[in-house]
Amino acid sequence: MAVWCAVRAGLRPWSSRLRRFSQISSAKSRDLQAPLEPDSLLFSQEHKDLKESLRKIIDKEINPYIDKWEEDEQFPAHKIFKILGQAGFLGVDKPTEYGGMGLDFSYSIVVAEELGNINAGGVPMAIGVQSNMATPALCRFGSSELKKQFLVPTIAGDSVACLGVSEAGAGSDVASIHTTAVRKGDDYVINGGKMWITNGCQADWMCLLANTSDAPPHRNKSLICLPMKLPGVHINKKIDKMGMKSSDTAQIFFEDVRVPCRFLIGEEGMGFTYQMMQFQEERLWGTASVLKQLENVVQETIDYTRQRKIFNQPVLYNQTVHFRLAELTTEIELLRALLYRSVALYIKGNDVTKFASMCKLKAGRLAREATDSCLQFWGGMGFTNEVLVSRLYRDMRLVSIGGGADEVMLSVICKYMDILPKKM
Numbered sequence: 001m002a003v004w005c006a007v008r009a010g011l012r013p014w015s016s017r018l019r020r021f022s023q024i025s026s027a028k029s030r031d032l033q034a035p036l037e038p039d040s041l042l043f044s045q046e047h048k049d050l051k052e053s054l055r056k057i058i059d060k061e062i063n064p065y066i067d068k069w070e071e072d073e074q075f076p077a078h079k080i081f082k083i084l085g086q087a088g089f090l091g092v093d094k095p096t097e098y099g100g101m102g103l104d105f106s107y108s109i110v111v112a113e114e115l116g117n118i119n120a121g122g123v124p125m126a127i128g129v130q131s132n133m134a135t136p137a138l139c140r141f142g143s144s145e146l147k148k149q150f151l152v153p154t155i156a157g158d159s160v161a162c163l164g165v166s167e168a169g170a171g172s173d174v175a176s177i178h179t180t181a182v183r184k185g186d187d188y189v190i191n192g193g194k195m196w197i198t199n200g201c202q203a204d205w206m207c208l209l210a211n212t213s214d215a216p217p218h219r220n221k222s223l224i225c226l227p228m229k230l231p232g233v234h235i236n237k238k239i240d241k242m243g244m245k246s247s248d249t250a251q252i253f254f255e256d257v258r259v260p261c262r263f264l265i266g267e268e269g270m271g272f273t274y275q276m277m278q279f280q281e282e283r284l285w286g287t288a289s290v291l292k293q294l295e296n297v298v299q300e301t302i303d304y305t306r307q308r309k310i311f312n313q314p315v316l317y318n319q320t321v322h323f324r325l326a327e328l329t330t331e332i333e334l335l336r337a338l339l340y341r342s343v344a345l346y347i348k349g350n351d352v353t354k355f356a357s358m359c360k361l362k363a364g365r366l367a368r369e370a371t372d373s374c375l376q377f378w379g380g381m382g383f384t385n386e387v388l389v390s391r392l393y394r395d396m397r398l399v400s401i402g403g404g405a406d407e408v409m410l411s412v413i414c415k416y417m418d419i420l421p422k423k424m
């Protein structure tokens with residue numbers, strides 16, 4: 001299905017490329033003189049073909065318009081998701097029954113990495129919300145009817161999804177959210193509000209976390225598919241941000257919004273647990289999307305400092321500059337290695353909460369260090385809005401905050417190491 005969609009979209013379908021490659025003898029295809037790509041021991045030709053197809057969309061449909069979308073503080077989510085959906089990129093690891101490609105999560109990771117070639121952080125983040133942050137719980141625990149209604153159009157790019165967890169008074173402490181969904185007859189009546197919602201101004205539905213009972217905080221929450229065009233859903237404002245400009249971020253209020261109880265994902269009361277599971281994919285996906293962005297910042301800095309001469313020599317020739325760029329490149333590779341290890345464990349069914357938290361923590365820390373160091377080497381040019389390094393310096397500051405702040409990741413890691421203080 002996705003392959004044919006890719007044909008319709010004028011792209012060379014990656015699986016037909018696979019067939020083409022498989023016809024070449026392995027001896028011939030493995031040029032021993034060619035340098036190994038860092039991922040070549042782990043990823044198949046299929047992974048690489050998938051990346052190549054996506055790169056064509058990025059170069060043709062996204063990067064030429066990205067500066068305009070940054071200025072507009074919103075990208076056209078419906079248009080871009082339709083293009084990505086038709087080519088299969090919004091459901092890489094989702095079942096074919098619902099329009100997905102039916103591949104494992106490692107394929108989503110190479111897609112996330114490739115999306116790092118988009119020249120701004122906002123659009124990859126918005127795509128990630130659609131493909132791997134708002135939908136994993138629905139896919140795993142939702143009824144078949146619910147998946148047909150919400151997952152199928154999301155994978156196809158006909159609907160825009162958002163994830164509603166954070167609130168004005170509850171971000172790091174997810175258990176303390178106040179939004180309620182109270183059963184009245186066959187409906188839930190929803191009251192409260194959500195804050196910082198990516199895609200929120202354009203979304204057709206939200207994967208909503210709400211309190212559905214008075215049970216203790218980890219057992220009183222449920223995930224509900226909430227259509228956004230219902231009476232009582234108010235988009236209060238598009239939040240004015242320092243970065244991630246091309247991604248719209250909304251504050252949303254709910255006033256007696258009625259949704260059928262059958263829109264509940266899985267079991268009532270299991271929402272907190274489902275969301276914590278969903279966060280694992282979000283954190284791995286988010287880490288993958290950072291790698292290429294960081295590599296591109298480093299590469300652009302190498303190119304710039306090589307041609308920029310001060311004191312009669314390229315800036316790059318200063319040892320402090322080229323050593324720092326080598327150090328950062330080493331760190332990026334270490335993060336990639338940790339990510340691939342985590343993904344390998346995840347697709348074999350292991351709980352990777354600790355590893356996903358380590359990935360997210362290191363991605364946030366490194367994003368800050370790398371963009372800051374690189375920006376410095378650009379001098380005054382780095383302080384302008386003309387260059388990628390300053391945009392990513394702003395955009396990537398979010399990695400240490402969104403989807404669980406660094407300190408939350410440290411707390412999770414400590415919990416798994418059993419070193420959190422206990423009651424005396």
Ligand SMILES: Cc1cc2nc3c(=O)[nH]c(=O)nc-3n(C[C@H](O)[C@H](O)[C@H](O)COP(=O)(O)OP(=O)(O)OC[C@H]3O[C@@H](n4cnc5c(N)ncnc54)[C@H](O)[C@@H]3O)c2cc1C
Nearest residue numbers: 163164165166170171172196197198401402403404405407
């Ligand atoms: C651009 C953007 C997009 C977002 N998109 C979404 C989205 O689509 N859906 C969604 O639900 N949410 C979204 N968020 C919300 C995001 O996940 C939260 O901002 C994040 O979880 C932090 O919550 P908070 O902002 O309420 O900070 P707070 O919870 O108030 O935390 C403030 C700070 O306290 C510190 N802190 C937290 N916990 C600890 C601790 N245990 N020990 C020590 N210090 C600690 C950290 O430094 C933290 O940054 C988005 C946020 C932004 C900015």
